Amino acid sequence: MALATARHEFGEHGGINMSIEASATFTVMEPLTMRKMFTGELAPDQGFFIYSRHFNPTVLNLSRQIATLEGTEAAYCTASGMAAISTVLMQLCSSGGHVVASCCLYGGTHALLNHFLPRVCNITTTFVDVRDHEMVKDAIVEGKTTVLYLESMSNPTLIVADLPELCRIAHDKGVKVVVDNTFTPMLLSPVSLGADIVVHSLTKYISGGADVIAGAICGSASLVNSLMDLHQGALMLLGPTMNAKVAFELSERIPHLSLRMKEHCRRAMVYATRMKKLGLKVIYPGLEEHPDHTLLKSMANENYGFGGILCLDMETEEKANQLMSQLQNCTRFGIMAVSLGYHETLMSCSGSSTSSEMNAEEKKMAGISPGLIRMSIGYSGTLEQKWIQFEKALARV
Numbered sequence: 001m002a003l004a005t006a007r008h009e010f011g012e013h014g015g016i017n018m019s020i021e022a023s024a025t026f027t028v029m030e031p032l033t034m035r036k037m038f039t040g041e042l043a044p045d046q047g048f049f050i051y052s053r054h055f056n057p058t059v060l061n062l063s064r065q066i067a068t069l070e071g072t073e074a075a076y077c078t079a080s081g082m083a084a085i086s087t088v089l090m091q092l093c094s095s096g097g098h099v100v101a102s103c104c105l106y107g108g109t110h111a112l113l114n115h116f117l118p119r120v121c122n123i124t125t126t127f128v129d130v131r132d133h134e135m136v137k138d139a140i141v142e143g144k145t146t147v148l149y150l151e152s153m154s155n156p157t158l159i160v161a162d163l164p165e166l167c168r169i170a171h172d173k174g175v176k177v178v179v180d181n182t183f184t185p186m187l188l189s190p191v192s193l194g195a196d197i198v199v200h201s202l203t204k205y206i207s208g209g210a211d212v213i214a215g216a217i218c219g220s221a222s223l224v225n226s227l228m229d230l231h232q233g234a235l236m237l238l239g240p241t242m243n244a245k246v247a248f249e250l251s252e253r254i255p256h257l258s259l260r261m262k263e264h265c266r267r268a269m270v271y272a273t274r275m276k277k278l279g280l281k282v283i284y285p286g287l288e289e290h291p292d293h294t295l296l297k298s299m300a301n302e303n304y305g306f307g308g309i310l311c312l313d314m315e316t317e318e319k320a321n322q323l324m325s326q327l328q329n330c331t332r333f334g335i336m337a338v339s340l341g342y343h344e345t346l347m348s349c350s351g352s353s354t355s356s357e358m359n360a361e362e363k364k365m366a367g368i369s370p371g372l373i374r375m376s377i378g379y380s381g382t383l384e385q386k387w388i389q390f391e392k393a394l395a396r397v
């Protein structure tokens with residue numbers, strides 16, 4: 001892994017952890033230096049910082065770690081995953097512009113593309129089934145479409161995008177590919193598979209603590225510099241930058257992300273296999289019958305398995321709620337909450353929660369049944385203890 005050879009930042013006094021540069025603003029010894037920072041002659045890479053809504057040294061250090069993780073030239077962290085998504089889309093599209101996006105996306109992203117961007121920015125989106133490559137091709141309007149937007153593994157339906165093929169289709173038509181890799185950090189490296197830009201909700205696996213809201217944009221140095229441009233940069237001008245204290249906290253969690261991901265994925269695979277044996281309708285890309293099983297295997301980095309999320313389709317919302325209630329309130333298998341990547345298992349009924357922004361037809365197109373429970377499998381307790389808790393709850397419903 002690239003993290004093995006990444007630069008290690010030391011603290012101000014030789015501490016083995018980096019210091020937090022908490023200042024909002026930075027001084028200069030010579031007045032002319034200020035002018036040169038504003039013209040770009042003196043840059044953050046050379047140690048010159050202007051103001052923390054622009055580059056901040058601690059946020060830049062975390063961003064370098066995230067860029068290493070994703071194999072991109074640069075990255076910059078944001079106040080949330082939605083901040084990363086909205087700023088990058090606004091940077092890449094102008095008024096009158098067009099996006100082609102997967103119909104299977106996190107509900108918030110779907111609402112941003114479907115409602116907010118058309119109303120506020122006159123940027124429209126055509127939603128497509130990314131498994132249907134002809135549909136993707138046909139939706140691209142040459143000269144108008146600038147972005148193909150996907151999730152590497154979709155929330156909540158766990159559809160895996162064929163990144164090499166979709167990137168080839170987009171690039172043939174001069175379209176940039178933006179991939180949300182929130183569900184599969186370490187497991188998939190979208191840029192090595194052809195994508196131009198990766199966005200993350202760091203709130204999820206990368207944080208792992210469910211205590212921080214954060215995001216990141218990974219891509220070329222010229223993309224990051226354009227986002228920070230004093231006249232035209234969406235990050236600089238809309239201002240959803242990350243706080244340095246948050247950056248420090250997250251930076252401490254990157255070194256064990258790999259271990260956490262492996263355990264999330266290992267347990268999800270075991271549980272999905274056992275749930276299937278019990279006759280439950282389980283959706284998990286690690287199962288051979290999942291339509292994207294072979295595709296994911298061909299794209300995934302070794303030893304990370306097939307992801308830490310599985311879905312159980314209980315068919316009706318009522319049955320889903322009964323099971324979740326038992327799992328939380330009686331046997332303590334998991335917690336009813338949205339979000340993912342926490343050490344405890346988190347469960348939510350997607351149709352009435354994180355995908356409730358979609359109407360009935362959109363949910364049907366995305367394959368979200370009313371009884372679909374999304375489970376982000378945790379790793380606290382032993383695997384067997386937790387499995388007994390699952391079986392007990394199931395027996396009660």
Ligand SMILES: Cc1ncc(COP(=O)(O)O)c(C=O)c1O
Nearest residue numbers: 080081082106155182201203214
């Ligand atoms: C796939 C995906 N992308 C983006 C987001 C938004 O991230 P945040 O909540 O950090 O703004 C979420 C949130 O659930 C998500 O699941």
